[in-house]
Amino acid sequence: MTTTPLSKAFIFDLNGTMIDDMGFHTDAWHGILTKDLGADLTKEEVKLQMYGKNEELLVRVFGEGRFTNEEMGKISMEKEHRYQEAFRPHLKLIDGLGTFLEEAHRQLIPMAIGSAAITFNVDFILDNLDLRPFIPVAVSANDVQISKPHPETFLKAAEMLGIDPENCIVFEDNPKGVEAALRAGMNSVVLTTMHEEHEFGDLPNILAFVKDYNDPFVRTLLTE
Incomplete structure (x- = not known):
């Protein structure tokens, strides 16, 4: 698939990043x-x-x-x-994510899931929360040979979206996931749902740590 060099895309880990589970x-x-x-x-x-x-x-x-x-x-x-x-x-999106997805979709920003969850769990979330209109691409554990912190998950998601890896922003909650994003050449926004900031060490690709999608920094990603 031919990539679009100047486009932007969002790739979401699932558990702890889209839902606080x-x-x-x-x-x-x-x-x-x-x-x-x-x-x-x-x-x-x-x-x-x-x-x-x-x-x-x-x-x-x-x-x-x-x-x-x-x-x-x-x-x-x-x-x-x-x-x-x-x-x-208890199934619901992390605060602010529903509005964020709607606005990104309105701006035609491509979005994908890149998760180490099996397809069984990805479908559980996508279908029960009616997310498929916003997120048509999902890469699960069943779709890759090597899981995070290997970059295959995120690189495959970028390829399926048709966006260059360096133009993808990854939303993660786990240090291993942020490492995978780094190895894929992608910057990351960290949701502090499960891990504290100090657990991410000196990973250089972190744009911000946020509690949820109501954080002012997250909103700036829709206007850049």
Whole structure:
């Protein structure tokens, strides 16, 4: 696909960036890992492992060879079913995002999701919150070979949008995601829903840290 050099695009991570649901993911993983699988981990320790694909998380915690691919697939889906059941009554966009999406759409700014979530969870959010008219492109864990902090997710999203990577702004909540954006040649806006500013170290591609999409800095991105 031919890219448009002077255009601008927004790429959103999903969990913790568009919806404030990371606590629900943490609870689901903590229950699976400790009660079901016997790992000795606190919730804070689980939180540190929550990046990349579900299968990668299981390997980080238990090592190679503990589970077959089929077993990891079943564990992953059980975790996602528990997460969705718990989060469904609380499902809503982070404050200000609905208005931000509507205005970006009105300005014809291309938008995509670039997430380490599986398609099952991406569809759960897109369909239940009616986001597909605003965000027609979604890259999930099922669409890439290597997950964040590798840049493949964001580079693929940029390619599908037809926008040069350097003209894409990534919205993230996780240091590994910001690192992926950096490696893709993209700047990032950080939502502080799960991680504090000091956890991002000296990553040089961060434009701003914001609590939600009502932050004045976020609004400037629609007028530049």
